[in-house]
Amino acid sequence: MMLFHVRMDVRLPHDLAPEARAEIVAREKAYSQELQRTGKWAHLWRIVGKHSNYSIFDVESNDELHTILSGLPLFPYMDIHVTPLATHPSYVAAADHER
Numbered sequence: 001m002m003l004f005h006v007r008m009d010v011r012l013p014h015d016l017a018p019e020a021r022a023e024i025v026a027r028e029k030a031y032s033q034e035l036q037r038t039g040k041w042a043h044l045w046r047i048v049g050k051h052s053n054y055s056i057f058d059v060e061s062n063d064e065l066h067t068i069l070s071g072l073p074l075f076p077y078m079d080i081h082v083t084p085l086a087t088h089p090s091y092v093a094a095a096d097h098e099r
C-alpha cells in the first residue's frame with residue numbers, strides 16, 4: 001500500500017463546446033467513481049471556490065498511480081501535483097498504516 005496526496009486543477013478550454021464539456025465531465029465522473037469503488041481513490045474533496053480537488057490515492061506503486069492519473073479523461077486539461085505520503089511517527093493509528 002502506498003498513499004499519495006494529489007491536487008488536480010482543472011483548466012478546460014473556454015471555447016470547448018457545451019456538449020463536449022458535458023461528455024468529458026460525465027466520462028471523468030464514471031472513471032473516478034469506478035476507482036473509488038475499488039478503494040484506490042480513497043478520498044475526493046472539492047477545493048472551495050475552485051474547479052480543483054484534493055484526493056488521496058491508495059495504490060501499489062508510482063507506476064500504478066501514473067497509469068490511473070494519465071487515464072483520467074480530463075488529464076489533458078489538468079495540472080496535477082502529487083505528494084507521496086509516509087507514516088508519521090506520532091500518528092496514533094500508524095499501526096493501521098503499516099499493514
Ligand SMILES: O=C(O)C[C@H]1C=CC(=O)O1
Nearest residue numbers: 010028029032051052053
Ligand atoms: O472536477 C474535478 O475535481 C476533476 C475530476 C475528479 C473527479 C471528477 O469527477 O472530476
